[in-house]
């Protein structure tokens with residue numbers, strides 16, 4: 055099989071996500087991947103690409119990781135999947151126990167689903183129903199401006215990236231957006247949140263945030279102190295705090311979970327993406343005992359939480375997640391990432407003075423370089439994407455923001471290469 059043959063067949067049958075299919079005719083390459091190993095992806099013609107974005111922020115320990123592969127193969131011969139209502143299995147029980155131990159204190163129960171957006175839907179529905187079960191109807195959720203929580207209708211409704219949301223505005227539930235601490239001062243953002251909470255007192259079920267980094271919102275970053283103060287506001291107004299750590303969980307911001315840096319325990323913690331090391335779709339919603347209790351009653355009361363997805367708590371996905379947590383433990387990953395984080399900080403510093411660089415920012419293993427001075431119609435993200443691919447690196451800028459979110463097994467020389475290519479990409483725009 056060759057690249058060309060694969061591309062022809064793909065374009066005949068497949069409608070790709072997050073794509074304008076017409077772009078694949080001339081603007082965008084479509085790259086058929088034959089195999090992956092470590093931080094590299096290999097196409098059918100033998101070219102390799104350094105995966106600097108962990109294949110949409112999911113891969114933690116490289117492609118075809120030998121530890122995860124071995125554990126998955128073992129699980130595959132034992133049990134691949136079982137209905138999760140009325141049945142359970144060892145990988146799920148083991149994973150739930152481990153997540154509770156790792157998560158901020160106070161989160162004591164795990165609800166499983168199978169992708170990030172589903173986890174958000176579950177948290178929103180559960181928060182709403184929590185109050186309904188207690189006799190209150192609270193129809194509003196507050197999120198931050200520039201936030202992103204997924205593509206299903208509820209998740210889109212609480213998101214605020216117009217590129218994805220605008221077209222559906224007539225059919226989305228109404229939600230409220232407070233100013234983002236990544237875009238205005240912390241004080242202004244908190245004042246705005248207070249204003250909304252006061253204006254809609256008794257009608258808000260929860261506040262939902264992406265702690266520390268609004269990833270799809272151009273990797274906009276803010277300080278942990280905002281989350282600490284936001285939690286106080288949530289307690290003052292008696293609303294839930296949902297932490298969407300789907301992108302930032304599992305070490306991305308330097309700590310296992312971003313909320314840790316704020317010393318905050320949310321009422322809901324949504325996890326996905328890196329949870330399986332980037333192998334299989336899985337998500338979890340961790341909740342407090344208080345929330346769990348609001349649903350625990352006789353079936354006839356109508357207060358049960360009946361949300362379900364066919365692949366909830368898939369056995370293979372849970373096995374991959376356990377293997378991934380084994381690697382965290384056995385290889386001291388968070389500590390080891392310290393060296394990568396320092397390297398990235400230095401590399402960013404040297405990019406600061408390049409032409410068109412407006413700002414560089416970093417939270418742990420996430421780094422962003424914001425460019426300025428280009429007309430949006432030029433679509434420099436595509437130019438940079440194509441340039442980097444021609445140099446063997448996969449980066450996928452968000453508008454005028456180049457970012458990296460590499461797998462943790464990345465070598466220093468590979469990081470060097472990524473930054474060299476980013477520098478070249480910036481110069482190539484002249």
Ligand SMILES: Cc1ncc(COP(=O)(O)O)c(C=O)c1O
Pocket residue numbers: 169170171172174202203204205264269270298299300301302326327
């Ligand atoms: C913060 C955040 N929440 C939710 C999602 C949605 O996850 P999924 O793409 O698995 O539905 C994403 C995906 O990028 C995300 O970054």
